[in-house]
Amino acid sequence: MNIPKLVRELSRRKGRDERDMVVAEGHRLVTDVLQSGAGVVAILAADDVAQDSLFDTARKHNAEIAVVPRKEFDELADTETPSGVLAIVKWTPAALDAMPSSGGRVRALVIDGVQDPGNVGTMIRCALALGAACTIALDGTADLRNPKVIRSAMGALFRHPVAQTSWSELRDRWGVAAPMILLAVKDGPGIRSLPADLRDMAVVIGSEGHGVRADWQDWPSETRRVTIPMQPGAESLNAAVAAGIILYELSRGA
Amino acid sequence: MNIPKLVRELSRRKGRDERDMVVAEGHRLVTDVLQSGAGVVAILAADDVAQDSLFDTARKHNAEIAVVPRKEFDELADTETPSGVLAIVKWTPAALDAMPSSGGRVRALVIDGVQDPGNVGTMIRCALALGAACTIALDGTADLRNPKVIRSAMGALFRHPVAQTSWSELRDRWGVAAPMILLAVKDGPGIRSLPADLRDMAVVIGSEGHGVRADWQDWPSETRRVTIPMQPGAESLNAAVAAGIILYELSRGA
Numbered sequence: 369m370n371i372p373k374l375v376r377e378l379s380r381r382k383g384r385d386e387r388d389m390v391v392a393e394g395h396r397l398v399t400d401v402l403q404s405g406a407g408v409v410a411i412l413a414a415d416d417v418a419q420d421s422l423f424d425t426a427r428k429h430n431a432e433i434a435v436v437p438r439k440e441f442d443e444l445a446d447t448e449t450p451s452g453v454l455a456i457v458k459w460t461p462a463a464l465d466a467m468p469s470s471g472g473r474v475r476a477l478v479i480d481g482v483q484d485p486g487n488v489g490t491m492i493r494c495a496l497a498l499g500a501a502c503t504i505a506l507d508g509t510a511d512l513r514n515p516k517v518i519r520s521a522m523g524a525l526f527r528h529p530v531a532q533t534s535w536s537e538l539r540d541r542w543g544v545a546a547p548m549i550l551l552a553v554k555d556g557p558g559i560r561s562l563p564a565d566l567r568d569m570a571v572v573i574g575s576e577g578h579g580v581r582a583d584w585q586d587w588p589s590e591t592r593r594v595t596i597p598m599q600p601g602a603e604s605l606n607a608a609v610a611a612g613i614i615l616y617e618l619s620r621g622a
Numbered sequence: 623m624n625i626p627k628l629v630r631e632l633s634r635r636k637g638r639d640e641r642d643m644v645v646a647e648g649h650r651l652v653t654d655v656l657q658s659g660a661g662v663v664a665i666l667a668a669d670d671v672a673q674d675s676l677f678d679t680a681r682k683h684n685a686e687i688a689v690v691p692r693k694e695f696d697e698l699a700d701t702e703t704p705s706g707v708l709a710i711v712k713w714t715p716a717a718l719d720a721m722p723s724s725g726g727r728v729r730a731l732v733i734d735g736v737q738d739p740g741n742v743g744t745m746i747r748c749a750l751a752l753g754a755a756c757t758i759a760l761d762g763t764a765d766l767r768n769p770k771v772i773r774s775a776m777g778a779l780f781r782h783p784v785a786q787t788s789w790s791e792l793r794d795r796w797g798v799a800a801p802m803i804l805l806a807v808k809d810g811p812g813i814r815s816l817p818a819d820l821r822d823m824a825v826v827i828g829s830e831g832h833g834v835r836a837d838w839q840d841w842p843s844e845t846r847r848v849t850i851p852m853q854p855g856a857e858s859l860n861a862a863v864a865a866g867i868i869l870y871e872l873s874r875g876a
Contacts, residue, residue, distance in 0.1 A: 396831070400857070486740060490860045497856035520860070527855060560874070577650070596870065601781060602751035603654070605866065606744045606774070612863035613870045616850065620814070 371410045371434035374456060375444045384513040390525075392518050393447055393454040398422060400523035402429060407458035410434065414441035414452035422453065431455070446515040459525065461505070461512055461532035464541050468501040468529065474618050475501050475547040476570040480535075480580045481508030482607050488512070489520030490608035491573065496528040498615035500571065507534040508581075535583055546570075549591040551580045552610055556593030559617050569618065573611045576604055625664045625688035628710060629698045638767040644779075646772050647701055647708040652676060654777035656683060661712035664688065668695035668706035676707065685709070700769040713779065715759070715766055715786035718795050722755040722783065728872050729755050729801040730824040734789075734834045735762030736861050742766070743774030744862035745827065750782040752869035754825070761788040762835075789837055800824075803845040805834045806864055810847030813871050823872065827865045830858055 377383035378391050389409065392401045402408055402425045410432040413419045423433055442450050468475065477495040482488050488510045495503045505512055512532055518525060533541075547570040550562075574580035584591055596605060596613050605613070631637035632645050643663065646655045656662055656679045664686040667673045677687055696704050722729065731749040736742050742764045749757045759766055766786055772779060787795075801824040804816075828834035838845055850859060850867050859867070 490863060493856075493860060494863055497852045497859050499853050522857070522860075524856070597873070598751045599753050602747075602778070603776070605751050606747060606776075606862065608860065609744060609748055609863050609866035612859065612867055616867045616870070619851070 369410060369432050371412050371432060371456070372436060372440065372444055374410065375412055375454065378456065379446065381511050381513070384511070388458060388460045390457050390459045390513045390518050391446065391454055391515050392457055393445060393515060394451045394519065395422070395453050397519060397523060398453050398455045401455050401457055401526055402426060404523055404526040406526035408455050409458055410456040412436065412441065412444065412454050412456070414438040414450070417452035419453055447519070457526070459513065462529050464504065464531045464533045464537065466529065467504065467531050469545070470568055472501065473567055473569065474499060474571060474615060475568050477503045477611060477615065478570050478572040479503065479505045479509045480572050480574040481506060481578065482573065482575050483508070483510050484607070485510040485514040485516035486520045487606065487608040489517040489522075489525075491611045492517075492521040492528060492530060493524040494608060494612040494615055496524040498612065499619045500615055502529040502531065504538065505530065505532045506538065535581060539587065543588070546589045549584065549587055549589070550614070551584055551591055551593050552614060553579060553593045553595055554604065556595040558597045559594040559614055560597070562592070562594065564620075571611070571614050571618070573607055573614075576607050623664060623686050625666050625686060625710070626690060626694065626698055628664065629666055629708065632710065633700065635765050635767070638765070642712060642714045644711050644713045644767045644772050645700065645708055645769050646711055647699060647769060648705045648773065649676070649707050651773060651777060652707050652709045655709050655711055655780055656680060658777055658780040660780035662709050663712055664710040666690065666695065666698065666708050666710070668692040668704070671706035673707055701773070711780070713767065716783050718758065718785045718787045718791065720783065721758065721785050723799070724822055726755065727821055727823065728753060728825060728869060729822050731757045731865060731869065732824050732826040733757065733759045733763045734826050734828045735760060735832065736827065736829050737762070737764050738861070739764040739768040739770035740774045741860065741862045743771040743776075743779070745865045746771075746775040746782065746784060747778040748862060748866040748869055750778040752866065753873045754869055756783040756785065758792065759784065759786045760792065789835060793841065797842070800843045803838065803841055803843070804868070805838055805845055805847050806868060807833060807847045807849055808858065810849040812851045813848040813868055814851070816846070816848065818874070825865070825868050825872070827861055827868075830861050
């Protein structure tokens with residue numbers, strides 16, 4: 369296997385889609401991915417950083433290892449100040465039908481067209497940490513295999529079920545057994561006013577610019593609009609922060 | 623004024639420090655900065671986007687305007703897909719003594735050595751939206767004039783008091799009238815167990831890698847450790863999300 373060539377291929381979406389692989393960069397993330405049981409195909413490291421114990425772990429997982437000069441590593445890396453190690457990992461979004469059909473209090477975090485990959489990854493990390501049973505990325509959302517999604521998810525992508533689908537497929541598949549849809553909006557009832565005994569919810573977070581899509585008004589079962597109370601003069605919160613706060617609030621009664 | 627040359631100078635920290643200026647990029651942000659009353663020195667726009675109403679507003683604020691070919695704009699811009707407009711704004715962190723001396727429930731969000739500029743800006747945006755009376759960035763934190771801080775703060779930097787200082791200066795200045803220090807840690811008491819009648823707190827968020835600095839054990843007045851409850855298997859939250867959740871939780875009793 370030509371590992372540097374493969375990394376270069378995976379820098380483009382086409383390459384990632386064809387190979388069902390992602391690049392996870394940075395020592396902490398690579399260590400975490402190896403621990404998570406994800407399918408690590410290969411490790412690439414710069415020659416100026418000793419990675420012996422990480423290499424030992426990688427060999428136990430049958431991952432191939434390549435070491436290249438620092439200059440070549442930096443050219444292949446996606447970050448501005450590369451730490452010197454990355455992993456190539458098999459990863460495919462799961463099918464919607466494979467998602468948990470009931471998740472206790474929050475069945476799913478639904479990412480509705482958030483394009484910033486850092487926000488998308490951070491939202492998946494929030495979903496894992498704050499008790500959503502799965503994450504569903506709708507059409508219009510950043511490519512889940514984007515290296516910034518992988519980095520900002522900090523391993524959560526490999527420890528938490530994530531599906532990718534379209535809004536209309538979600539409507540068709542969830543049908544009558546759908547969870548209660550909570551739409552994060554700017555002008556709805558305060559999130560603290562939600563009854564504490566609600567169960568089986570799906571929290572929908574839209575992009576900061578456009579909010580959740582208008583289609584939700586045609587959703588066949590119950591939806592509720594919720595808003596995070598903010599100070600006067602503050603226009604909005606970062607989308608990932610909003611996801612974190614709403615999931616945190618909902619974890620209160622869990 | 624040679625606006626393109628000034629933008630180029632401000633792309634380096636040295637230029638920003640010497641001129642006490644920042645670059646705010648993107649149509650939404652420039653509009654917001656003009657509304658905020660911040661000192662907009664100049665506007666630079668690409669020639670392929672009509673900005674008439676924005677230019678009108680800028681002229682009312684006595685800002686100079688320059689239009690350059692799109693290719694030149696893209697070279698000057700800090701973002702990967704520039705929207706075609708940016709503002710040069712006078713901005714200096716305030717002095718610690720100019721911060722509010724009592725802020726009701728949360729007097730300050732203290733950023734303790736967070737290096738990622740996107741996280742730092744998002745934290746300032748959280749502080750404004752969720753009711754911290756000011757933000758204090760300690761030594762080791764990203765340059766507050768970094769263009770990514772400005773973008774991710776989404777105008778909050780111009781609407782909310784922000785100071786920059788060192789830990790030891792903070793200790794010397796706050797002295798005995800210090801707010802109660804809440805340290806966000808991974809293994810403290812759950813944040814929901816805080817008494818609802820606490821007032822005048824300072825929430826300290828450290829970096830994801832290192833947490834809050836060890837020096838806090840020598841803080842001369844009361845400190846408390848607090849933790850956001852997380853699911854088993856989840857290692858941590860993004861620093862800005864953690865700030866958002868803690869400020870949200872504390873705004874409950876406000």
